[in-house]
Amino acid sequence: MVSVLRVDWHSIFAGCLELALLAGVLFYITRVLLAYFENKTHVRPRFDRRDPARSAERLAVWLGVKALSAVVRVLAPVFEMLSEASADVGDWFLNFRHPETH
Numbered sequence: 154m155v156s157v158l159r160v161d162w163h164s165i166f167a168g169c170l171e172l173a174l175l176a177g178v179l180f181y182i183t184r185v186l187l188a189y190f191e192n193k194t195h196v197r198p199r200f201d202r203r204d205p206a207r208s209a210e211r212l213a214v215w216l217g218v219k220a221l222s223a224v225v226r227v228l229a230p231v232f233e234m235l236s237e238a239s240a241d242v243g244d245w246f247l248n249f250r251h252p253e254t255h
Contacts (some may be wrong), residue, residue, distance in 0.1 A: 178210035185217035195215065
């Protein structure tokens with residue numbers, strides 16, 4: 154009895170493609186976070202026709218930094234409100250607990 158090993162090349166290729174895409178997304182997110190936390194002025198980069206790939210990369214990172222900055226500006230008040238609500242719930246809990254539960 155000879156067993157034949159079937160290789161599904163489509164699944165292998167799709168898996169490798171997914172891993173490469175995931176690695177690219179993680180690399181891009183890392184670049185955006187590093188650029189965001191550098192605290193430099195985030196001026197829109199100029200497009201250099203002699204080096205279009207690097208110019209496109211800088212533009213993509215700049216757009217990511219702008220998007221992250223907008224998300225942080227929107228979410229900061231929400232987190233502040235949730236923090237205040239959490240403190241209020243904690244005060245309420247401490248005020249209304251039974252004295253025997255010290």
